Amino acid sequence: MKFFPLEKESSVPLYVQMADIIKKNIDEGHLLPNNPLPSESQLMKVYNTSRITIRNALLRLEYSGDIFKVHGRGSFVSVKKITDLISPSTSWRSLMEDQGYDVSYELIEFGEVWPNDGVKRELQIYGDEKVKKIKRLKKIHQDTIGLDLFFMPISICKFFKENYLKKHSIFDFLNSSQDTRITRIESQIRSAAIEDGDAETMNVDYSNTVLIRGFVAFNSKEEPVLSGKVMYLSQYAVVNVKMDINQENSTCSIVDVPGIKFNEMLKFNGEKDSKIRN
Structure with a gap:
């Protein structure tokens, strides 16, 4: 300096x-x-x-x-951050690959679970019905930069295979069918201290903070097809919001995108620190 x-x-x-x-x-x-x-x-x-x-x-x-x-x-x-805008028809993976990044996922959990009250409300489930839970790490050039936690109606993802989820965007899957094509997304964004379980899953220090985007995605029939949250280590993520007051029902377009130099991430973010709690 x-x-x-x-x-x-x-x-x-x-x-x-x-x-x-x-x-x-x-x-x-x-x-x-x-x-x-x-x-x-x-x-x-x-x-x-x-x-x-x-x-x-x-x-x-x-x-x-x-x-x-x-x-x-x-x-x-901080690493330099990229900001851009995406629409419900554009997946995060596609956006990153278009900019030359090598995107991959590590599947942590994939199975049927009983939803809590929040997931029931978001997916408009009114009886006793299981949902599909998908939890996976988001990686750029093999470096972990975030975590996906998604819930879907079982009827939508009954043909899902684990190998698909390791390589592909769930948004792209939903947008491949007219019945599940995403036309609207409701998002809430917050910054928070990383939870113990998530820190362990992402293999980072418990002192990290994360940027969380909770959301519900709807199809053209206004039926929820996906809910959950996308979590990023906050030093590599930015949220860009754009509002168009010339549209009658203007909404915000939101994106969280990791930084550029993933191979230069702090080494201690990828190592087990002796100070990490058991």
Whole structure:
């Protein structure tokens, strides 16, 4: 990192200047994706400023998505993120493959389960009826970047095979038939601490946060054909929302897309850490 000077007589707050200095280092390539930033103590010593100034600068950069923090390890430069828009007729896999990425899935769970009340409500199930549960890791160039958890009416996926789910998009499967073609998606987006079971499944540290998009997909008859959630490690994902007020019933188009340099992901995200809880 190049330690460009602070202008202490400037009307610009010191924490804003500090954030701008770090951002300049990132933009000019002096700080590379997934590399650590200097410690708070080091920055305090170099710039002869308070810890609160440094922390406010880092918080500003974290909010803007330029850096991310890992508990007990410090702050790191975020990978560059891709943002784009998709429609219900375009799968995430197709979007990624069109941009040259090698997409794969690792199937964790595939079977019939009794749905909880939330899944019943989303799939409009009113009696005793099992659903198909699909849980799988999302991978780019063999690096785990997310997790799918889907529920479907059994009648829709009775011809599903496990090998299909390891290689193909469920959206593409649904859109291959007129009866199940997706015409509308309702989504809710939130950021959360990763749950213990998901951290273990994804083989990451429990300090990670995730970006979660819960959704229900409907066909042209307004029947729900798929519900569930897509989860991404938050440092590699972005949500882009576009609204068109010129359309009478305007809705948001939402996408979560991983970052570019997956082969440079932090090594500790792919290793069993001795500090991970049992």
